[in-house]
Every structure is written in structure tokens, then in C-alpha cells.
Amino acid sequence: xxxxxxxxxxxxxxxxxxxxxxxxxxxxxxxxxxxxxxxxxxxxxxxxxxxxxxxxxxxxxxxxxxxxxxxxxxxxxxxxxxxxxxxxxxxxxxxxxxxxxxxxxxxxxxxxxxxxxxxxxxxxxxxxxxxxxxxxxxxxxxxxxxxxxxxxxxxxxxxxxxxxxxxxxx
Amino acid sequence: xxxxxxxxxxxxxxxxxxxxxxxxxxxxxxxxxxxxxxxxxxxxxxxxxxxxxxxxxxxxxxxxxxxxxxxxxxxxxxxxxxxxxxxxxxxxxxxxxxxxxxxxxxxxxxxxxxxxxxxxxxxxxxxxxxxxxxxxxxxxxxxxxxxxxxxxxxxxxxxxxxxxxxxxxx
Numbered sequence: 001x002x003x004x005x006x007x008x009x010x011x012x013x014x015x016x017x018x019x020x021x022x023x024x025x026x027x028x029x030x031x032x033x034x035x036x037x038x039x040x041x042x043x044x045x046x047x048x049x050x051x052x053x054x055x056x057x058x059x060x061x062x063x064x065x066x067x068x069x070x071x072x073x074x075x076x077x078x079x080x081x082x083x084x085x086x087x088x089x090x091x092x093x094x095x096x097x098x099x100x101x102x103x104x105x106x107x108x109x110x111x112x113x114x115x116x117x118x119x120x121x122x123x124x125x126x127x128x129x130x131x132x133x134x135x136x137x138x139x140x141x142x143x144x145x146x147x148x149x150x151x152x153x154x155x156x157x158x159x160x161x162x163x164x165x166x167x168x169x170x
Numbered sequence: 171x172x173x174x175x176x177x178x179x180x181x182x183x184x185x186x187x188x189x190x191x192x193x194x195x196x197x198x199x200x201x202x203x204x205x206x207x208x209x210x211x212x213x214x215x216x217x218x219x220x221x222x223x224x225x226x227x228x229x230x231x232x233x234x235x236x237x238x239x240x241x242x243x244x245x246x247x248x249x250x251x252x253x254x255x256x257x258x259x260x261x262x263x264x265x266x267x268x269x270x271x272x273x274x275x276x277x278x279x280x281x282x283x284x285x286x287x288x289x290x291x292x293x294x295x296x297x298x299x300x301x302x303x304x305x306x307x308x309x310x311x312x313x314x315x316x317x318x319x320x321x322x323x324x325x326x327x328x329x330x331x332x333x334x335x336x337x338x339x340x
Contacts (some may be wrong), residue, residue, distance in 0.1 A: 122309055
């Protein structure tokens, strides 16, 4: 079964969802953030099939979140090193962690806490408006046409229908 | 095909991924943030099947992101209204938008811009450490045991293996 692909939608949320929606991919990234960089490490920590893990790592290399770097020539062995794009993806996981800790943790509190490696202080992620530094309240926000919005979709922005799947020539 | 469920893992990223990983769910939420609240609106804007949309909306009601509210008695008609938990989920989409705009937008720039409804100023999401207000750099962060971490997993935290699928009695 092939799922719907969102990667060419005129919406970078949809494009990101396309990546996140490959089951396991966000958890592979989480393991990378927690220090894994070899196939066997990802595999033993997550317990997923080698087949799926191979697919996920290949896509993450293709998309530029990992760089595949040889650490041994004979036998040939590779590590998956986070690129800047890959490291920056932690912001997406951090937002999930924040929301999940607030709404999905049990009464006993969050299972994991982030701490600053240098000072030990508790790091609590928050998604803010860069200009004001305030948490973003969706009720105060509207979506408007950006420079990358295809022209034929711009006129439909007012009624929200830009969010339809783009009609493309096949 | 039933996918792996992450909803009872001792990690709120995994639990959130379980929700996000239902294809279409983040885009259903996106439409809600952009003003949709009726079945037909979600359906026509996203162009997904009625069957999948029904499943997604049901789960989002079950999970408490939407409240299903009657707006007509005869015939019976319902609206999907965002709860506080649902509105707060915008922070996850905002983090995806930020990362996607930075790494997946074309040369022409982001297709959509967020603006403050009251002042019109451009809203650029940023994921920061609540205490310092600084963007979080994953290289400076470590994961430590939180109060909700099951005891039998705590001893394995140092080597990262807490992130394995929990072994549960079946």
C-alpha cells in the first residue's frame, strides 16, 4: 500500500509531514539526537526491522538530514552523521516533546527531561514568535500568501482552499 | 496493514508521533487552525476520502483535540471545535512550518506566511528554551530520567537503551 505523498504540496507543513509520516523516521532522528550513529545502534535501540531501518536511513541521507561517512574501509562500515539540516530537525521533536509532556504524560510526569549539557539546567522547549518571544496562540494568527505560493493558488487563499492538493498535469 | 503503535512508549515524542503518524491527521489539524470545522470543509479542502476523514476526526475527538458539537438538530449536524489541547497542537505544526520553510521551501521562499491577526506583523515560529529564550541546539542537550520514567528502565538510561520498545506482559 502506497500512501498519499505530500512532498510537493505548496505548504511546508505538508512537506515536513511527508517526512515525519514515514513511520519510525522521527524515532530514528530521536536516537540520532541521543547519540546513535551506527546501523546496529539504531536497530537495537528501536527494535525495528532491518529492512525498514535501511529504507528510513536511505531516505534521510537522500533528504540531507544525515551524511553517510565511512569509519572503516575493510570491512566497509558507515556511520550516519547529522548534518546541520538534520540537527535543526530537533526543533520539531522538541515541539512534540513539549506538547506530549503537557498532554500525553501520565500523572507521574514526563518520562524524559532535557538538560543543558554544560549547566545541568532543565531545558523546557517552547514554540514562540521570534519577534515577541511570546508563545504563539493560534487564535491570533492568520495564514497569508508567501512569496513561494504558486500564482494560480493565490486567488483562492481567502476561502482557505489553497490547502487542497495541487492540481498538476500528469 | 496495521502499523506499529507508539502510544504507550515511555517517551512523549513517540506518543505524539503515534498521533502525527496517522496520515492526514496533521493536515486535518492544519485546516482546523485555518478555520475549518465541518466535515465537508475538511473534505473539500484536503480532497481525502470520506472514510479516512471520518476515522481521523473520530480519533481526534477521542484524544480530546476536538469537541464534537451539534449545530443543527434536524437534521443532526456537527461541528468539530478545537479544545485547548487541540489549539496547543498548533505549536507542533508551527515547528514543522519553521523547519520546512528553512529546509524544504524552494528558492522562491515559503508558500505561506503567518501573520498576527491584530497587528499584521509576520509571525516566525522559533523553538526555544523557555528559561533562556534561546533556540535549542541539540548538541548542548542531554536526555535524563524524568519522574514518569518506569523504574525498570531507569538503569538503562546511560546507554540510551531506554528508547527501546517497552517489554510489556502480553
